[in-house]
Amino acid sequence: MTLLRVENLAKSFKGLRAVDDVSFEVTEGSILGVIGPNGAGKTTMFNLVAGALRPDTGRVHLGGKEITGHAPHRITAAGMTRTFQLMRPFYSMTVLENVTVAVLAGGAAKRTARETAAEVIARVGLDKWRDAPTEGLPTAALKRLELARALASKPRVLLLDEVLAGLVPAERTPVMELLERLRTEDGVTLVFVEHIMAAVMRLSDSVLVLDLGRVLTSGAPEEVTRDPRVIEAYLGEDPHAKA
Ligand SMILES: Nc1ncnc2c1ncn2[C@@H]1O[C@H](COP(=O)(O)OP(=O)(O)O)[C@@H](O)[C@H]1O
Ligand SMILES: [Mg+2]
Incomplete structure (x- = not known):
């Protein structure tokens, strides 16, 4: 069942299209990884989905109910919340x-x-x-x-903005295990923005790639990270390398 549905979301800042016609769906109980270079619009997309910013256009549905433009506390009450990149x-x-x-x-x-x-x-x-x-x-x-x-x-849906950033590898593994348990034991649906590709590969059921505010591609982690356009966006980093 689709728990979170995002349709044609867009947000500009003084002419800069930070999020530009982004659509995706998240199945209940699944984990979606969101990747993309710095400035791709990942945090802005979270802000739009979680209610910190109002989209210019587009819609967000949670559990079949429209929540577009609702205040963050209402969205939290509806079952979705987020962490902040800057805590x-x-x-x-x-x-x-x-x-x-x-x-x-x-x-x-x-x-x-x-x-x-x-x-x-x-x-x-x-x-x-x-x-x-x-x-x-x-x-x-x-x-x-x-x-x-x-x-x-x-929450039924948790949006995580770079929770592993700033952790040394030995600290990352237990946090990844915790995220896996939140899904398997608590049934939390996760959407996580992450730069650490080994974590994206390990945790994600599917991956959404943003670039310049747009969806570059999406799909299974193994497929997406073999896409030459994705490799180009992550020059020098082998997405298939082990952590
Ligand atoms: N409040 C804002 N005002 C103006 N520009 C912004 C604002 N928030 C983000 N941006 C711009 O939008 C683009 C996307 O930023 P962001 O969503 O933070 O990217 P990411 O999280 O993928 O690194 C960047 O060019 C950034 O400078
Ligand atoms: Mg960000």
């Missing part, structure tokens, strides 16, 4: 407080918010840091916190 937790709070705020923002009852937050923190492997101040957390823990904040609303 912005409340640095003055602890990890538990940060996730509790996110749980409450997701519309949960006050009474159970801390409990739910603690569960989500355990889910992402942050127990060790639960009561630590957010300021001064290592990058790997901050990335997990960003995941926890997004998971706080119990």
Whole structure:
């Protein structure tokens, strides 16, 4: 079943077509990898889909309901949320407080918010840091916190913007395993923007390639990454290399 459907989405910034007629569908329980060079429009596309920006044209449907142009909190309530490439937790709070705020923002009852937050923190492997101040957390823990904040609303669809960026290879593997478990055990549908091709190859059921705001191609990871146009866009990087 198609859970997320994006049709002909477009957004210009002062004449620059950041996202230009982008369409794709995501099947429930699947993982879609989104790749493309810097400036391709990946983050802008997430902003349009998750409601941070209103598209100039196009439509977004979640679970058969149109959510185009809805505010982010409404889209979260409808079952879809995202992480930010540039993380912005409340640095003055602890990890538990940060996730509790996110749980409450997701519309949960006050009474159970801390409990739910603690569960989500355990889910992402942050127990060790639960009561630590957010300021001064290592990058790997901050990335997990960003995941926890997004998971706080119990989304059906999670949009991940470069969650592996800034992690050393040894830190990436457990995060990839966590993402796989979110899909298999929690049934979360994932759309993830990622530069690290080994992660794209490992996690994605299908891959969407953006370039200059447009869909360059899409399909199975093995096919897409053999496309000469994709290889050209990633000069010097062998998408089939092992992590
Ligand atoms: N708020 C904005 N105002 C003006 N230009 C923007 C804005 N956000 C993104 N852009 C431009 O849109 C293009 C796509 O950016 P972005 O979506 O961040 O790409 P990606 O995430 O693929 O690197 C870039 O040329 C970028 O400079
Ligand atoms: Mg980006």
